[in-house]
Amino acid sequence: MVDLYALPTQLPGWPLHLIKERFNSSYHGDFERWRNAAESLPVTSTEGCVYDDTVTAEMACDQKTLDAIELSLKQLHPWRKGPFRFGDLHINTEWRSDWKWQRMRQTLGNLSGQRVLDIGCGNGYFGWRALQAGASEVIGIDPSILFCIQHYAIQKFFNDERNWVLPIKVQELPISVQFDLTLSMGVLYHRRDPVQHVRQLFDLTAMGGRGILETLVVTDAESLYPSGRYARMSNVWCVPSTNQVVDWMQQVGFNQVQIVDVTTTTVDEQRSTEWMHFGSLSGCLDDQDPSKTIEGHPAPVRAIFMGLRSS
Numbered sequence: 001m002v003d004l005y006a007l008p009t010q011l012p013g014w015p016l017h018l019i020k021e022r023f024n025s026s027y028h029g030d031f032e033r034w035r036n037a038a039e040s041l042p043v044t045s046t047e048g049c050v051y052d053d054t055v056t057a058e059m060a061c062d063q064k065t066l067d068a069i070e071l072s073l074k075q076l077h078p079w080r081k082g083p084f085r086f087g088d089l090h091i092n093t094e095w096r097s098d099w100k101w102q103r104m105r106q107t108l109g110n111l112s113g114q115r116v117l118d119i120g121c122g123n124g125y126f127g128w129r130a131l132q133a134g135a136s137e138v139i140g141i142d143p144s145i146l147f148c149i150q151h152y153a154i155q156k157f158f159n160d161e162r163n164w165v166l167p168i169k170v171q172e173l174p175i176s177v178q179f180d181l182t183l184s185m186g187v188l189y190h191r192r193d194p195v196q197h198v199r200q201l202f203d204l205t206a207m208g209g210r211g212i213l214e215t216l217v218v219t220d221a222e223s224l225y226p227s228g229r230y231a232r233m234s235n236v237w238c239v240p241s242t243n244q245v246v247d248w249m250q251q252v253g254f255n256q257v258q259i260v261d262v263t264t265t266t267v268d269e270q271r272s273t274e275w276m277h278f279g280s281l282s283g284c285l286d287d288q289d290p291s292k293t294i295e296g297h298p299a300p301v302r303a304i305f306m307g308l309r310s311s
């Protein structure tokens with residue numbers, strides 16, 4: 001069974017000591033509670049794993065067992081990225097992350113044999129999808145201890161050592177290891193120095209590899225630097241224009257930069273559910289004019305960019 005403290009191999013120079021330091025109640029006061037919730041999952045045996053739109057573990061279990069699984073997983077609330085299904089238990093997450101994956105799946109193509117880095121991976125949902133597309137291994141990093149433990153709980157069903165979620169921040173990574181495909185989705189606008197983040201993405205991409213950058217954007221010519229909150233979030237520093245992102249990617253060295261997709265986020269894609277009962281997108285939009293956030297900024301639009309590292 002995959003162990004919480006297991007270390008992936010072939011990451012020379014990575015600060016793997018941080019795993020032990022951060023999976024610790026002195027680092028996060030809820031750590032033991034969350035770990036116990038994951039450890040208490042009454043998982044018997046799974047009959048098949050399907051890393052499809054709804055990432056699924058097929059298993060036959062009685063209602064009592066399903067209720068116990070639900071109770072344990074609900075202690076890991078909020079479930080933001082998914083959906084997942086374990087037996088007959090459907091984890092209807094805040095985000096339809098499968099919609100984001102569908103927008104880039106064709107561009108990504110077959111990932112056969114590729115090693116993938118997912119920066120800000122949440123609970124690792126996209127890692128399962130990359131494995132389905134053929135990736136040989138996915139290393140996800142995310143500073144949220146809760147999301148790391150959600151992944152650990154999910155691993156109780158899949159026990160698949162090809163998908164990792166490690167409690168490491170992107171700025172803590174050395175560039176000693178490079179990946180065939182690097183993903184940075186939903187992270188750029190949380191970074192105070194967005195260009196440096198794009199450069200990190202480039203540095204972590206192997207020669208001949210591809211970088212995917214997904215971010216909130218504005219469709220106006222001018223990037224937005226919110227002085228206060230953006231859609232109630234206090235940690236959004238820059239919502240760049242699509243042209244700005246293309247410029248940044250070219251500036252750091254990516255070639256053949258393309259805009260893969262631009263989509264307005266809807267309240268069907270991001271919403272409160274019984275697995276994420278905090279407020280969601282609908283509460284961040286202006287009641288009278290949903291094309292604006294509650295602060296009067298343009299409502300969330302997200303874009304996906306891809307670039308090639310050829311030098």
Ligand SMILES: C[S@@+](CC[C@H](N)C(=O)[O-])C[C@H]1O[C@@H](n2cnc3c(N)ncnc32)[C@H](O)[C@@H]1O
Nearest residue numbers: 119120121122141142143144169170185186187
């Ligand atoms: C908006 S979520 C996006 C999750 C997922 N990539 C997606 O696209 O649905 C941003 C994630 O980035 C993580 N994050 C924030 N700062 C980070 C950093 N410095 N390094 C790596 N991940 C970070 C957060 O914990 C969060 O899970």
